Amino acid sequence: MARSRTKNKNASTHLFCFSHLRWSFVFQRPQHLMTRAAREFTTWYVEEPRDFDGPPFLHIEADSSGVTVVSPLLPKEFDQRQRNAAVKIMLARLISQIRPQRLIAWYYTPMALQFTEALEPDRCVYDNMDELSAFAGAPNGIAQMERRLMSRCHVVYVGGHSLYEAKRKRHGNIHVFPSSVDSAHFRQARFVESEAADQSSIPHPRIGFFGVIDERMDLKLVAELAALRPEWHLVMIGPTAKIDPETLPRAANIHWLGCKDYASLPRYLAGWDVGFMPFAINDATRYISPTKTPEFLAAGVPLVSTPIKDVVRPYGERGDVEIAADANSFAGKIDFLLHRPRSPWLASVDAHLSRMSWDETWAGMRQHLDVVTPDNSEMAEARSV
CATH class of the missing domain: 3.40.50.2000 (Glycogen Phosphorylase B;)
Incomplete structure (x- = not known):
């Protein structure tokens, strides 16, 4: 044994x-x-x-x-x-x-x-x-x-x-x-020079998500956003659980890359222009506090999320994360983040994350x-x- x-x-x-x-x-x-x-x-x-x-x-x-x-x-x-x-x-x-x-x-x-x-x-x-x-x-x-x-x-x-x-x-x-958050691990994304091979051919702007893809995800929102902005490419990373993979929305600008190991995540986040968390607002998400919220931020990836309570407070209230409730709002917030200077935002994010660690x-x-x-x-x- x-x-x-x-x-x-x-x-x-x-x-x-x-x-x-x-x-x-x-x-x-x-x-x-x-x-x-x-x-x-x-x-x-x-x-x-x-x-x-x-x-x-x-x-x-x-x-x-x-x-x-x-x-x-x-x-x-x-x-x-x-x-x-x-x-x-x-x-x-x-x-x-x-x-x-x-x-x-x-x-x-x-x-x-x-x-x-x-x-x-x-x-x-x-x-x-x-x-x-x-x-x-x-x-x-x-x-x-x-x-x-x-x-x-x-x-x-x-x-x-x-x-x-x-x-x-x-x-x-x-x-x-x-x-x-393991800030040191995700912070590597800010300095990656060679990104993941299976992502390198995907055009920009890239809007990315990583995490388990299950009943907590608003797949309708993903499909609507992809249709609303066909010039954007949605990169989806993570295993599918408790839902039929056949129900995942399919479009030329939605890229389902599957599950990636923890060590490789910074290489993927390094190639994203904006991150998004399209969580459904339902019983399964009523009390969630997504681990990936500070992970996006540590990677230096601007982020838009649906109004999950534990994301709105404190991240939304601080201005670290933009909050949107539907595809049109997501598109507007992402447009804003694609053109916003990152330096002041990163300084605020890093100050917040400096008080957080798994240790x-x-x-x-x-x-x-x-x-x-x-x-x-x-x-x-x-x-x-």
Whole structure:
């Protein structure tokens, strides 16, 4: 059984992170935070189970970041009860083998409670990065599972101010930590000389997006903008999830380049004249705080977004991001950005981003892991549900 051998001062503390996101899918909040956790703790990232032609098995692989990725492999014919039971047994066996002196359970999905409820961690954490119950294909009972999870947790983090306002009364030790940015990584886009080969032949002006392309994207807006400005070229980067790829709008000036690894993103952003975030305004986006907002800015790419609350405030209010609600407004804002001098804007953006980093976010979260807070009426009420 392979596992991380990262040397760190708290290696006897094992952090088990339970996530609905594949480690290798898109490098985002869980990956940024867990790679930092691995500098201090022995860190395991437990993915949702995969189907497997064979008996139940834990595939365990050490990532170069120091995180050990655990993928439960289960017979495809197993029903949900059997799947939960199998994962519960395999995880219990793994934890009994490593015998951690201190155990931290860190949740991104409440559904993991189905196979971890018997765990008795020294610290239980819920990093509520999104309102998963509002996403397409959300599991049945996820809201009830979240209530159970929050009743067990010592601390809850939320990924944005809108989500904090919605949940701040549900737990007595809840803190808002908006997604941050690896400025040094994305700042490379400002100095790239040779851009990505599969983008180099696309004419300018280029209007770019990167991220997961799913039910949160306003595909109608993308199509309308492309039709409204046929001389502009919309460059779309990211994997398609939970929607039929056949529904993606097609036009000579829309370029679907697929998923790109995190390391290569600056080379693509370097070739964009303006960025855009055409998020739909729906239940799935009501509480999102897009990680890519500060990433666009760190790359030095002017940005237009639909009026997502956690983008409007603070980015729109500061003038860092332009806000538009429809294709005509997007076209007007992009026209403005194509001709606006960048130096004053970049100075304001850099001043804002200088106060943001994933290291600071992790440090802020980390300080709560050793603090024991007294019980309170909210938590007591939640435990009675």
